[in-house]
Amino acid sequence: MIDEALLQSVAAAEGPLSPEQCAEKARLVAASVDSAALDRAGVGDAMLLWRNESSEAWLNTWREPRDTGYHDHDGSCVGVHVLEGVASNEPLVIGGPRRISTYGAGESFSFPGSGIHRMDHEPGAVTIHVYSPPLRVIGHYDLVDGALQRRAFSPDEPTGPSGALNDAFSERAS
Numbered sequence: 001m002i003d004e005a006l007l008q009s010v011a012a013a014e015g016p017l018s019p020e021q022c023a024e025k026a027r028l029v030a031a032s033v034d035s036a037a038l039d040r041a042g043v044g045d046a047m048l049l050w051r052n053e054s055s056e057a058w059l060n061t062w063r064e065p066r067d068t069g070y071h072d073h074d075g076s077c078v079g080v081h082v083l084e085g086v087a088s089n090e091p092l093v094i095g096g097p098r099r100i101s102t103y104g105a106g107e108s109f110s111f112p113g114s115g116i117h118r119m120d121h122e123p124g125a126v127t128i129h130v131y132s133p134p135l136r137v138i139g140h141y142d143l144v145d146g147a148l149q150r151r152a153f154s155p156d157e158p159t160g161p162s163g164a165l166n167d168a169f170s171e172r173a174s
């Protein structure tokens with residue numbers, strides 16, 4: 001399904017990558033993925049493509065809607081490439097309108113390691129995510145009794161929607 005030799009050559013790097021370099025690696029990996037061979041059963045899957053000292057990469061298949069909630073990468077930047085379907089990216093904006101950017105098949109974007117964002121994946125989306133340096137922690141944000149709190153997740157542990165924070169933004173927008 002994936003050309004292992006190409007994967008190894010794309011993964012090879014020394015030191016941390018820029019957000020743009022992460023997006024470029026995600027694009028290069030996408031060129032070697034035979035998406036017709038992907039498993040279409042189940043709710044979706046996350047496959048670790050590589051994890052080395054410089055970066056790590058995941059191939060994600062989303063069979064159901066997936067909202068990550070607002071989160072940070074504890075300093076790791078990310079480059080995302082959409083192979084199939086639709087995914088959107090939203091930085092956490094305070095005191096202004098929401099900034100949701102939507103990406104379709106063949107499009108990519110990057111996000112800085114200092115940022116807080118949320119991603120929404122429509123059912124059927126197939127995405128590649130490259131993080132650098134490799135993920136240590138995902139910091140997930142939500143409101144608890146009206147106060148913003150951060151909860152640390154393992155990089156292998158999926159996060160869910162920021163329910164109360166999302167509601168607060170929706171009320172502000174209406």
Ligand SMILES: [Fe+2]
Binds near residue numbers: 071072073078117
């Ligand atoms: Fe993220």
